[in-house]
Each structure stands twice: as C-alpha cells, then as structure tokens.
Amino acid sequence: MLRSQLLRRVVRADGAPHCKAKENALDAQELQSQIDRVPFWYHAIELPGGITTPGISPGPLKDFYDLPKDMTGKRVLDVGAFDGYWTFECLRRGADSVLAIDDGSDLLKAENMAGMEIRVEDRSETVVPWEGFDLCKHALGYNDQQCERKTLSLYDVSPDTVGQFDVVLLFGVLYHLRWPMYGLDRAASVCCSEMYLESACVDYFSPYDGLHPLVDMPRMEFYAGKQYGGNPTNWWVPTSRCITEMLVACDFKPISRCTLNPAEQPDMKIKQLLGFSRCFITAKRRTQ
Numbered sequence: 001m002l003r004s005q006l007l008r009r010v011v012r013a014d015g016a017p018h019c020k021a022k023e024n025a026l027d028a029q030e031l032q033s034q035i036d037r038v039p040f041w042y043h044a045i046e047l048p049g050g051i052t053t054p055g056i057s058p059g060p061l062k063d064f065y066d067l068p069k070d071m072t073g074k075r076v077l078d079v080g081a082f083d084g085y086w087t088f089e090c091l092r093r094g095a096d097s098v099l100a101i102d103d104g105s106d107l108l109k110a111e112n113m114a115g116m117e118i119r120v121e122d123r124s125e126t127v128v129p130w131e132g133f134d135l136c137k138h139a140l141g142y143n144d145q146q147c148e149r150k151t152l153s154l155y156d157v158s159p160d161t162v163g164q165f166d167v168v169l170l171f172g173v174l175y176h177l178r179w180p181m182y183g184l185d186r187a188a189s190v191c192c193s194e195m196y197l198e199s200a201c202v203d204y205f206s207p208y209d210g211l212h213p214l215v216d217m218p219r220m221e222f223y224a225g226k227q228y229g230g231n232p233t234n235w236w237v238p239t240s241r242c243i244t245e246m247l248v249a250c251d252f253k254p255i256s257r258c259t260l261n262p263a264e265q266p267d268m269k270i271k272q273l274l275g276f277s278r279c280f281i282t283a284k285r286r287t288q
C-alpha cells in the first residue's frame, strides 16, 4: 500500500486530519510489515521510527571497521553491498553518492530465501534480491543520485563500466572470489584514493590445521567444498598479511591492518560473528 493511501485511511477513520504522531506511528507499522515481508535479512540497518532490520551483521563488529567518520563529498563504490548497511552508513557520514553493486554469488541469501541448500553448480542464473536494499533506501529517503544499485560482478568493474571512485569498500567479498587477485585488480582500477577491506582470514585458525599462532606470511588457502564456514562460495581465505601484499601488487599502500582473533574475545556474540577470524585493512593509492 502506498504511503499516501495509508495516510488517507487515517483521515477517513478519524473523521479529522491526522496528527503528526499518529502519522509516524502508522508509517512505522507499515514499515515494519514491509520489513517482515522480506524473506531474509543479512544486515541490521537502523531505520526511522526506532526500527532496525532483523539481520545479524555488522552488529557489535561495526566499530572495528575503520571507515572515516566524515565522508563528506566522497564518491563511494560498495562492492557486495547485500542489504546495503555500508552504503547507507557512507551516506550517513556525508558521502556525496554511493554505487552499490552485488552479483548475488554468495549463496547465503539465496539458500535462506529458498529454505533449502543450493549447490553452486546448480545455479543457472544470478538473481540478486534487492528488495531489502530498496526498502531501506526508500525509508531513509535517499534519491537515485545519492544512492544507486546495480547487479554487477566485481569482475566487470572498470573505469568504463562504473567510472572512478574516491573510496572503494570491499567488505566480506575477497574470500568469495574464485579469482581474488583479479577481483582486487578490478577494484583498484576504479579507486583513486582509499580502499577499505574486511575479510575472513586464516591468521589464527584454519579448517585444515585448527588453531595456531599468528601466521604473518602472505598465504592463502583454497576450499573446493564447504570446508570454510559451511559455505560453498568461500573459495580462497588469505592471511591478513597476504591481503596487504596483494594491495601492494595493485599499487596501494596499506595504512592499517587489524585482525580479530575469536579466541581472545570475551563477548560470545562477537566470537560467533567472527567465525574463525576476520581482518580489517585500509589502503591508499600509492601514486597519490
């Protein structure tokens, strides 16, 4: 139901013009029922009226992401945007515009929506369900100039297809890539200034050899099946050191690197969200 139709109903039911409080309450109710109709949420996104979408990410991990508090005037590319938490976060921090791309290749969403296990080889075509993203964009009041989304693979990103960006976000994407170095090259090709990465990593744990002390070597492990986190679209999991070396090879200078080791986290919720271990890396284009 359209918002305007909804408001008309209030006027008719009361026989008097609605007051602002009633309008907001009704909007909140309608927003909540729209959220409930989306079959799967990955992100917990704060919307007007004190409503938050029921996803798990980033939850208490949000403060570990090293994004600048002020992103005024920045043009941002959010790779693998999913429901758009980080797209909306950049806009909230003042970004001029964000292009959100996703190719739907993480089966998490597809599986949850279908309520069944889907095999990578069974998927005939990619469908990106953007309804959660669109709902939040609308609820937060962003227009198409500020916030655009495209079904596009990182592999097809180039200055010709998407243009250039001040900031590129690569959160939760690298280990989903069959060709990680190529993916990073594509991201680098459109990034004039800063790249922010977050990734699963094998710094302290590997499904192959369990818990181990920090591995500060440029290594990457391959998972042909579901060995890493039970997700068949987790292909290559690097060490954080490996990501920094890959960035150097793309002509970027790593500025900061931090790995969260679940074994050292007292908070159970953080432990669970981290899985094996996650790293956060910031890099700047070297030629600046």
Ligand SMILES: C[S@@+](CC[C@H](N)C(=O)[O-])C[C@H]1O[C@@H](n2cnc3c(N)ncnc32)[C@H](O)[C@@H]1O
Pocket: 057, 058, 079, 080, 081, 082, 085, 086, 101, 102, 103, 104, 105, 106, 152, 153, 154, 155, 170, 171, 172, 173, 176, 177, 198
């Ligand atoms: C774990 S989720 C991360 C979502 C979000 N970036 C975050 O960190 O909260 C990974 C997302 O990346 C997308 N993805 C994986 N490979 C991709 C590719 N080659 N091009 C574009 N998106 C991709 C998946 O479809 C999924 O939505």
